[in-house]
Amino acid sequence: xSDIFKALADATRRAILDELTDRNGQTLFEICARLTxxxxxxxxxxxxxxxxxxxxxxxxxxxxxxxRYKYHYLDVTPLEPIIDRWLxxxxxxxx
Amino acid sequence: xxITITSVFVDDQDKALDFYTTVLGFQKKHDxxxxxxxxxxxxxxxxxxxxxxxxLEPDGHPAVKPYKxxxxxxxxxxxxxxxxxxxxxxxxxxxxxxxxxxxxxxxxPVTTAVLDDTCGNLIQIAQHxx
Numbered sequence: 001x002s003d004i005f006k007a008l009a010d011a012t013r014r015a016i017l018d019e020l021t022d023r024n025g026q027t028l029f030e031i032c033a034r035l036t037x038x039x040x041x042x043x044x045x046x047x048x049x050x051x052x053x054x055x056x057x058x059x060x061x062x063x064x065x066x067x068r069y070k071y072h073y074l075d076v077t078p079l080e081p082i083i084d085r086w087l088x089x090x091x092x093x094x095x
Numbered sequence: 096x097x098i099t100i101t102s103v104f105v106d107d108q109d110k111a112l113d114f115y116t117t118v119l120g121f122q123k124k125h126d127x128x129x130x131x132x133x134x135x136x137x138x139x140x141x142x143x144x145x146x147x148x149x150x151l152e153p154d155g156h157p158a159v160k161p162y163k164x165x166x167x168x169x170x171x172x173x174x175x176x177x178x179x180x181x182x183x184x185x186x187x188x189x190x191x192x193x194x195x196x197x198x199x200x201x202x203x204p205v206t207t208a209v210l211d212d213t214c215g216n217l218i219q220i221a222q223h224x225x
Contacts, residue, residue, distance in 0.1 A: 023198075026197070027169065027171075027209070028170055029196075030209070033207070037205075038203070068164065069170065
């Protein structure tokens with residue numbers, strides 16, 4: 001689970017997840033353009049690519065090739081243990 | 096100094112001429128045989144028939160195909176065209192069967208979308224607001 005928090009501990013990576021929440025399934029170009037224009041994050045394409053690799057390693061982002069195009073998708077499955085561990089028990093015990 | 100020509104590398108000039116005229120709506124300006132199979136083939140916007148020409152350039156050089164496929168792999172358009180109403184243009188082109196790798200997204204002063212020109216390139220269309 002520590003890897004998930006490490007992945008979320010970076011503002012650029014959180015912005016990537018925000019943008020994939022806005023529309024799931026984006027090319028690297030679209031992600032870079034959104035970060036530059038909507039978040040004023042002028043990171044290089046290589047840097048964004050490395051952020052995406054890290055998000056993919058922890059399972060928050062998956063990539064799918066459709067023909068010649070490659071799209072990035074948000075996968076929130078790795079966040080579910082957080083809910084199970086801290087949020088759901090509280091709800092169960094709530095009066 | 097003026098910019099009179101810009102170009103896109105296409106894998107088939109006949110197919111490219113059809114897409115850039117019939118689908119995108121440009122019109123043929125020059126079509127000059129160059130001896131072999133290749134032609135000097137340009138199109139212009141009907142809104143600016145004397146404006147910048149787009150050269151539909153054969154992509155036969157061995158360096159071109161890896162360059163094109165690397166751009167497409169990352170979703171990067173090779174050029175950008177201006178449109179007045181991107182939503183209308185997107186709907187029109189999608190209904191004609193055009194593939195978009197990016198549907199219209201507002202990005203500050205501009206809304207952009209990215210389409211596949213069927214000749215090995217991605218093309219951005221952009222509407223500038225205000």
